[in-house]
Amino acid sequence: MTSSYVPIYLGDEDLTQETRDLLSSLPSEKGWLVSQIYQFEGSWHTQGLVQGILNCQKNFKANDSDIILATTPKSGTTWLKALLFALIHRDKFPVSSKHPLLATNPHPLVPYLEADYRVSPDVDFSELPSPRLMQTHLQHHSLPVSIKNSSCKIVYCCRNPKDMFVSLWHFGKKLAPQEIADYPIEKSYWYESRKNPNKVLFVTYEELKKQTEVEVKRIANFIGCGFTAEKEVSEIVKLCSFESLSKLEVNRQGKLPNGIESNSYFRKGEIGGWRDTLSESLAEVIDRTTEEKFRGSGLKFSC
Template identity: 80%
Template structure:
């Protein structure tokens, strides 16, 4: 991909004067993949995403029936979008017929809030069927007030930080090989552990949703990528029950699991060819989808660096990751 593709993905060309003025007052750093990133409410964003966050916070009005998927970047977002879409609409779209997931990329079917709002504050989600399903990478404290104050449900999914990092590393290199070539992986791991990457800090976001899920389990469901991979049907049933569309005794969950599996989705033409509206090639969202795949990319030393950071950040929280 060329740097122009990165520009489309970041959406910097839509910046308003208000956003530019705010950016000038925010902490900033040169980042991996982006020439500059900015810290807003404790997290790091690109210019375009800052504007998207502002517009989203000010203008998004949640409905009590909404379902919000929240994730850290590269933590199973594509898979969860597919699963939630299939669960919510399973009585409308039969798996055996022409299901939307067979002809549409999950990212096209489930809008990403900050990205949708980066172009304009006047975004409408009126065309979405009820219950509306949307996705965000925002921390809990940065969510629009209406999401937190309404009765809408939040499904939060995170992933072992080593696998999440490696997925992000490969995604970034594919997105912009020229701009990332000057950054050795050691330097990027260091930045990651310091929380200085777009969407970071990883640990702060995870812990915030973790504690919120324990404080308000009817509002926030905490899911890990690893549990979802190891016991997919059990976790899918748990998610379905949480969002109000649980399975009856005689219903089969296996068809939805198969439809939304990495193996099935990655082979579809719509996910192998072409680009999404954000300028990213559709197949960039389907690499391996494995647990422990970090071993192919990280040295033992770099893996230990991430593990030590994780232990320090999660100490006393009761939260642990396998692998």
């Protein structure tokens, strides 16, 4: 039975027989937001998201011009959605008082692939303007084959595990105060970015915070919409900043179509904010685990 706070795409209603059969064969544990979560292709998911992933893998057809934003939950997804939307559509929507981001939360502006396919296996993205911008929380090896075989671009944002864990914990408390869980951090996008840098761009939340304009220009060049004027860069950075977005009425009040309160996506957005929540001993456990998992990869986290 799902919590009343849980968005529809995480729920366990209306599962297909194919999904139920698959779930019966998967490892499961007590869940976060829902009663059970299941290990599918190396990650833990709710029953509903397993069905969404299956539908997405079967039905999504990537275009060569597509741009896919991939993140681990609570690793800067909202910020990156805003930045990429503003970058891609800056000719159509120059920074002004009428910009869509001033009246709409970033999440409805950028489709969430496996969640949309959870709601409907026949979801149609053909009407999205080109280049189509879409977001996913899937690991690289779980992406639809058409994404990996096409020439579409993937922007992946990674965040310090301790800050990600704390941000996810606070987000979970808002949705279902009695239940929390952790998410795995994986390295496949890091390896793919090194093997195929023209296909996958690896961004860290920390570098994006420390040198935002530099990183935004790097992202813009990667997705094929580089800047010709420095003023444009600073305008988009200001429009999409945590400070600007979090103060907008649309992000402070009401709920999104998925049922989640808009302000749930805006907490602090800080680097090193984990220090206010984690004990030193737990932080050390996370550091040791991270070091063990990432050993030999060349990927390191500060703070």
